[in-house]
Amino acid sequence: MRYAETGYNLEVDLSRGNIERVETDPRLTELHLGGLGTNAKILWDRVPPEVEPFSPDNLLIFSSGLLGGTPAFGANRTIVSTISPQTLFMAYSMMGGFFAPELKYAGYDKVIIRGKSPKLVYLWINNDKVEIRDATHLQGKGALETAALIQDELNEPNAQVAAIGLAGENRVYFASIEHGRSSASRQGLGAVMGSKGLKAIAVRGTKDINIARPAEFYELCNEVLQYIKFREENPIPGVPTILQGLGSPQEMAIHDEKWHTESFAWGNARHRMKGFWTEEIEDEWLDTQEKAVARLISCYNCPMECGAIINYPALGVSKYMMKCFSKLTYTMAAMTDSLDFGYQIAGRAQEYGVDGFSAPQVMAFAVELKEAGILTDEDFAGCPSDNEGRFFWLLDRIARREGIGDVLANGTYWAAKQIGKGAEEYAHNNIKKHEQVPIKLGMLNPIYYIMYATGEKINITQIEGQFPQAPFPTREAREEFVKDWIQVPDDKFKEYFVNWELRGEYSMPFYPGAEACCEIVDWMERMHHIDDSLGVCAGLSSFPLKPPYHIHNYPKFVSAGAGIDMDEAELTLAAKRNRNLIRAVNIRRGMRRADEKPPENHWRRRFPELEEELLDTYYKFRGWNEEGIPTKETLHELDLAYVSEDFEQRGILKNEQS
Amino acid sequence: MNKVKKTVKVIKIDLEKCNGCRACEVICSAFHAEPKYSTSNPARSRIRLIREPLKDLYLPVYAGEYTPAECMGRNKYIVDGREYEECAFCRASCPSRDAFKEPDSGLPLKCDMCEDDPPQEEPLCVKWCLADALTYEEREEEVEEEVVMEEIETGLKSLVDKYGLEELVDTVARMLQKD
Numbered sequence: 072m073r074y075a076e077t078g079y080n081l082e083v084d085l086s087r088g089n090i091e092r093v094e095t096d097p098r099l100t101e102l103h104l105g106g107l108g109t110n111a112k113i114l115w116d117r118v119p120p121e122v123e124p125f126s127p128d129n130l131l132i133f134s135s136g137l138l139g140g141t142p143a144f145g146a147n148r149t150i151v152s153t154i155s156p157q158t159l160f161m162a163y164s165m166m167g168g169f170f171a172p173e174l175k176y177a178g179y180d181k182v183i184i185r186g187k188s189p190k191l192v193y194l195w196i197n198n199d200k201v202e203i204r205d206a207t208h209l210q211g212k213g214a215l216e217t218a219a220l221i222q223d224e225l226n227e228p229n230a231q232v233a234a235i236g237l238a239g240e241n242r243v244y245f246a247s248i249e250h251g252r253s254s255a256s257r258q259g260l261g262a263v264m265g266s267k268g269l270k271a272i273a274v275r276g277t278k279d280i281n282i283a284r285p286a287e288f289y290e291l292c293n294e295v296l297q298y299i300k301f302r303e304e305n306p307i308p309g310v311p312t313i314l315q316g317l318g319s320p321q322e323m324a325i326h327d328e329k330w331h332t333e334s335f336a337w338g339n340a341r342h343r344m345k346g347f348w349t350e351e352i353e354d355e356w357l358d359t360q361e362k363a364v365a366r367l368i369s370c371y372n373c374p375m376e377c378g379a380i381i382n383y384p385a386l387g388v389s390k391y392m393m394k395c396f397s398k399l400t401y402t403m404a405a406m407t408d409s410l411d412f413g414y415q416i417a418g419r420a421q422e423y424g425v426d427g428f429s430a431p432q433v434m435a436f437a438v439e440l441k442e443a444g445i446l447t448d449e450d451f452a453g454c455p456s457d458n459e460g461r462f463f464w465l466l467d468r469i470a471r472r473e474g475i476g477d478v479l480a481n482g483t484y485w486a487a488k489q490i491g492k493g494a495e496e497y498a499h500n501n502i503k504k505h506e507q508v509p510i511k512l513g514m515l516n517p518i519y520y521i522m523y524a525t526g527e528k529i530n531i532t533q534i535e536g537q538f539p540q541a542p543f544p545t546r547e548a549r550e551e552f553v554k555d556w557i558q559v560p561d562d563k564f565k566e567y568f569v570n571w572e573l574r575g576e577y578s579m580p581f582y583p584g585a586e587a588c589c590e591i592v593d594w595m596e597r598m599h600h601i602d603d604s605l606g607v608c609a610g611l612s613s614f615p616l617k618p619p620y621h622i623h624n625y626p627k628f629v630s631a632g633a634g635i636d637m638d639e640a641e642l643t644l645a646a647k648r649n650r651n652l653i654r655a656v657n658i659r660r661g662m663r664r665a666d667e668k669p670p671e672n673h674w675r676r677r678f679p680e681l682e683e684e685l686l687d688t689y690y691k692f693r694g695w696n697e698e699g700i701p702t703k704e705t706l707h708e709l710d711l712a713y714v715s716e717d718f719e720q721r722g723i724l725k726n727e728q729s
Numbered sequence: 730m731n732k733v734k735k736t737v738k739v740i741k742i743d744l745e746k747c748n749g750c751r752a753c754e755v756i757c758s759a760f761h762a763e764p765k766y767s768t769s770n771p772a773r774s775r776i777r778l779i780r781e782p783l784k785d786l787y788l789p790v791y792a793g794e795y796t797p798a799e800c801m802g803r804n805k806y807i808v809d810g811r812e813y814e815e816c817a818f819c820r821a822s823c824p825s826r827d828a829f830k831e832p833d834s835g836l837p838l839k840c841d842m843c844e845d846d847p848p849q850e851e852p853l854c855v856k857w858c859l860a861d862a863l864t865y866e867e868r869e870e871e872v873e874e875e876v877v878m879e880e881i882e883t884g885l886k887s888l889v890d891k892y893g894l895e896e897l898v899d900t901v902a903r904m905l906q907k908d
Contacts, residue, residue, distance in 0.1 A: 277772035
């Protein structure tokens with residue numbers, strides 16, 4: 072019997088209309104756990120580097136994690152993986168909600184989509200019965216609207232639906248896949264879904280997931296529950312309100328946005344607005360938030376309330392669901408102090424199905440290009456002149472790919488190339504062609520430097536976590552912080568933090584030193600990779616400070632849940648294997664050291680020599696060569712000999728024996 | 730009839746506090762698995778969350794008695810402007826709907842307040858509800874003694890209702906022969 076996982080994938084070929092239920096190899100679970108790990112394995116095996124993102128041969132994988140749907144809290148993530156039309160590398164965005172557990176109850180760990188349907192369809196998975204159904208009547212419908220229409224026509228209110236909106240159908244490079252309050256937004260997964268002619272997947276399942284050692288597993292869940300309660304009652308002192316608790320930043324519950332509005336950049340990721348958070352703004356935004364938020368809501372089997380139902384008829388938007396930072400990204404990019412606007416446009420953006428980081432950045436980029444005279448009045452013919460009106464107009468053009476929107480729909484990197492005339496200078500906030508969180512800071516942070524440069528997820532919120540973003544001002548506060556820091560893999564991390572000063576010898580950028588930076592980054596990355604293969608939300612694990620899941624209890628969850636006995640070292644090895652396999656997919660697609668660069672202006676104070684040293688040290692730490700390519704020895708140690716053989720055949724690694 | 734003391738177990742449900750996470754369903758299904766906690770499957774849960782986010786409807790309902798026939802009519806509640814689905818508040822395992830039936834056998838489910846030996850402090854749905862949408866209370870009451878049907882009897886009765894006694898007896902006889 073298979074435990075925690077179902078042991079079956081659903082293979083769907085949309086070109087031929089073929090559907091198969093395929094048993095998976097349990098050995099792959101031992102090697103890669105599941106979720107992101109096994110997704111990477113499938114993409115490595117079946118999508119060679121010649122395959123273009125919109126080719127029928129590209130795969131679009133919806134996966135649960137190994138623990139998904141078990142009683143483990145927060146094990147609800149759907150890990151969607153494909154090749155990104157924007158970065159041309161492996162894209163893996165994830166969403167919370169209810170989709171992955173339902174898929175597992177239907178009897179599948181993954182749905183693997185290949186081919187391309189001649190007309191728009193949706194997939195209906197009802198336990199063993201799976202159908203490809205016509206979706207031409209859903210063409211152009213909003214993502215949430217589509218979900219409701221499908222539930223109605225199937226007469227299945229309990230079906231979980233993931234859908235694209237118009238942006239996905241039109242292959243907008245930053246189109247998202249939406250599911251309730253959650254979305255897999257980054258790197259254009261929705262565009263790949265659109266290119267396959269797949270409007271939505273609906274799933275309903277009523278089967279069991281088995282647990283290997285039930286009593287032990289239940290006790291572990293209880294411990295996590297108790298720790299969540301403890302953290303709820305004990306917010307972390309000395310960090311901004313928004314970072315004190317667990318979950319995503321609690322932006323639906325907390326109205327205090329001093330940190331985001333004053334630390335993050337406005338417009339086209341340009342301006343810091345120190346002093347923005349006045350009493351007047353605070354009152355106004357509190358009022359808006361209280362009117363807008365009807366209820367705080369959770370994902371499947373998770374007590375955190377990171378999302379909300381937005382019900383604000385006065386704004387003329389229908390009810391929708393929101394999470395986290397999309398509340399502010401549009402407002403800040405549009406350079407308006409109206410939170411009303413943020414709630415209004417986010418509703419429309421969700422129905423279109425676009426990424427809440429890239430979309431506002433692209434629009435702010437367009438506005439700058441217009442102001443600089445690079446885009447013309449003709450490009451903006453019919454566009455209102457006020458900041459907010461302009462954003463609504465641009466959003467419509469992009470989702471419909473009309474006029475200038477057709478160019479902007481390719482994201483800032485590709486749009487700038489197409490526009491020319493110096494537009495490239497304005498696409499300044501990218502890493503590997505992908506729009507970054509709009510943040511511009513003073514002093515180089517060496518830990519963040521490594522994460523930004525090398526993180527395969529190309530999105531800092533899904534790379535960072537665990538280690539505080541900045542030192543606490545006093546040694547006493549730091550000593551207090553490390554007292555109950557049970558999550559550290561090793562006590563040396565406490566030392567790194569306790570000695571970390573705001574100024575002087577023990578401050579950034581030269582402290583804590585390249586080797587220690589690598590260890591800290593390794594810890595953060597490791598936890599994200601474990602989360603993403605187990606399907607547990609980063610909000611209870613790798614993202615917040617002092618989370619309930621950590622390297623000391625995770626191996627027990629895997630052992631008792633899946634019956635795969637693992638200790639910390641073995642789980643760490645699996646995470647490392649996955650991390651290297653994802654890198655291998657990208658290396659085979661041409662990614663090299665030259666691509667591993669944070670935006671030029673991310674920090675004002677840069678240290679080119681130190682940065683080279685950091686990268687060199689990190690590559691060496693990882694067992695990669697000077698180009699960031701995993702070496703033969705590294706790959707062999709990780710049971711990835713087939714990768715090194717492939718690298719040698721392609722001339723990516725030299726075959727030293729020949 | 731004799732008067733006996735009875736502990737009345739009450740789960741208070743605060744609809745405004747429910748965040749829709751369905752942890753109650755998960756742990757209910759795990760607790761009632763055989764052996765305990767060996768599977769999870771909300772479709773076997775004895776608590777069901779009626780959840781329609783865009784209507785702001787969040788209603789946990791507990792499985793009550795099995796009933797062989799549906800009511801003559803159905804009802805629909807509108808509370809504070811929210812329209813709940815037909816018979817939403819009803820706890821019966823009833824032929825009119827899928828709720829509160831084992832997904833494979835169709836046998837009725839009923840909340841037993843997590844009866845256990847040694848007893849649980851509170852039903853596990855309550856324990857796992859950190860939003861405090863579910864809270865637990867006990868009180869003593871004096872009631873007349875009554876004969877309670879065993880679980881197996883309820884199950885058999887529902888099979889009799891569904892297939893007829895003769896069919897059921899025949900099937901049991903057939904199964905005995907096979908053994």
